[in-house]
Amino acid sequence: MGTNQSLIRALRNGSQADIARAITLIEKNDENMSEFLKLLYEEDTTPVPLIGLTGFGGAGKSSLVGVLAESLLKLGKRIGIMAVDPTSPKSGGALLGDRIRLQHLFPNENLFFRSFANKGSLGGLSPLLMESVKILEVAGFDYIFLETVGIGQSEVDITHFADVVVLVLSPGLGDEIQFLKGGIMEIADILVMNKMDMPSANVSLAALEAYARLLDEPPKVVPVSAIERRNIDVLLFEINDCYGRKQESHELEQIRKQRNRALYHSWMMQMLEPILDQCYSEGEVPYIAAKTFVDSIGRCLNEY
Amino acid sequence: MGRKIVVAKPGLDGHDRQAKVIARVLKDNGYDVVYTGIRQTPSQIAQTVLQESADVVVLNNLSGAHLELFPETAKRIRELGLNPFIIGTGVIPPEDQEELLKKGLDVVFGPGTPPQTIVEAIKQWEQTNP
Ligand SMILES: Nc1nc2c(ncn2[C@@H]2O[C@H](COP(=O)(O)OP(=O)(O)OP(=O)(O)O)[C@@H](O)[C@H]2O)c(=O)[nH]1
Numbered sequence A: 001m002g003t004n005q006s007l008i009r010a011l012r013n014g015s016q017a018d019i020a021r022a023i024t025l026i027e028k029n030d031e032n033m034s035e036f037l038k039l040l041y042e043e044d045t046t047p048v049p050l051i052g053l054t055g056f057g058g059a060g061k062s063s064l065v066g067v068l069a070e071s072l073l074k075l076g077k078r079i080g081i082m083a084v085d086p087t088s089p090k091s092g093g094a095l096l097g098d099r100i101r102l103q104h105l106f107p108n109e110n111l112f113f114r115s116f117a118n119k120g121s122l123g124g125l126s127p128l129l130m131e132s133v134k135i136l137e138v139a140g141f142d143y144i145f146l147e148t149v150g151i152g153q154s155e156v157d158i159t160h161f162a163d164v165v166v167l168v169l170s171p172g173l174g175d176e177i178q179f180l181k182g183g184i185m186e187i188a189d190i191l192v193m194n195k196m197d198m199p200s201a202n203v204s205l206a207a208l209e210a211y212a213r214l215l216d217e218p219p220k221v222v223p224v225s226a227i228e229r230r231n232i233d234v235l236l237f238e239i240n241d242c243y244g245r246k247q248e249s250h251e252l253e254q255i256r257k258q259r260n261r262a263l264y265h266s267w268m269m270q271m272l273e274p275i276l277d278q279c280y281s282e283g284e285v286p287y288i289a290a291k292t293f294v295d296s297i298g299r300c301l302n303e304y
Numbered sequence B: 001m002g003r004k005i006v007v008a009k010p011g012l013d014g015h016d017r018q019a020k021v022i023a024r025v026l027k028d029n030g031y032d033v034v035y036t037g038i039r040q041t042p043s044q045i046a047q048t049v050l051q052e053s054a055d056v057v058v059l060n061n062l063s064g065a066h067l068e069l070f071p072e073t074a075k076r077i078r079e080l081g082l083n084p085f086i087i088g089t090g091v092i093p094p095e096d097q098e099e100l101l102k103k104g105l106d107v108v109f110g111p112g113t114p115p116q117t118i119v120e121a122i123k124q125w126e127q128t129n130p
């Protein structure tokens, strides 16, 4: 009991060592975790903007987060960054290389960066990521950035539950933009064309703008260059502006409610995973086995 | 529970081929590997180890500055109250290996060490640190 309480107290003071410790506690599914989470959710926190950045590998998401963080740090803001990379299905290991792009900003007491391996849990969105957001909120950060290579598996990608969703593209995508049309393009608040320093980037930008205009609610298109730090202030303005509008229209409340529901789902899936396998044996009709299991839960719920 | 490893390059040498090979082999052995990139200072590495809650740190330096940089990095890490398994790699002659072991490193490997040897050292450490 005592240790959890002192951990929460240290979090309130924004201690980096304790932020890391708290995230690890959830990562390792520590025996103290459930009490810790209960205490964590008793904390009064002012909502912190959660900015999701997603896009193809190599589009420049990490570089962009780096320059955004750099600008905000200069304004005296405290920045939390979470970056997710895929786990190799073969070895179960992961190469987490996003830090490389912003290591030059360290050492820094106002910048916290954590890399995550996407273990591909059954519920999709990993509870660890969402609880880490909560931890960073309690620790009093001013902005939280979340980087994912999240194109494709739309509904389960945590980026879709961010307050502001930024899709990062780079020149030369051509057909791929079209391929994206159905999914993330529609939920992105801001479309960024990065690497505008590259030759012929204008052609890709024009194509992106043309696509954006076709959408029901055309998102803002912002051309930038992370390397040359071009237009970063404009992107920052658009992010803040989008957040402000969603706050006024109470859309943020909706997003946070959905986020909690999604988190509940993903915890549930994680907890069910080990039992699910126990309730199926070879030779059973898959549908019948599943239905029998779910019906029995239904009966328990009625009595409950 | 996959262990987390930080692979870091302290110092000014810009050759990261070896560090990248180590990172990849560790990944292929099921570890979550955070790679910092080149030209890291000891305090940058220490803060990385803290933020990532790393269990293991692999330092790699090819410039010959390991005698200053490795102990300094290990010291910074331990000053933060952390106690990861710290491995030194690079162009380290045998006499320097002895000295580094006295100055805060847990294992040191010289030139030509196959990455798999590093994996074995980590696996051995894991057995005594569940
Ligand atoms: N020319 C140019 N290159 C850039 C720019 N931004 C990033 N890059 C380069 O693009 C490559 C990928 O950059 P990252 O920031 O790692 O991209 P990412 O989207 O985070 O990549 P993943 O995390 O692997 O998906 C690196 O070589 C960067 O130097 C830019 O504005 N212009």
Ligand SMILES: [Mg+2]
Pocket (backbone or CB within 6 Å): A061, A062, A063, A097, A098, A147
């Ligand atoms: Mg990245």
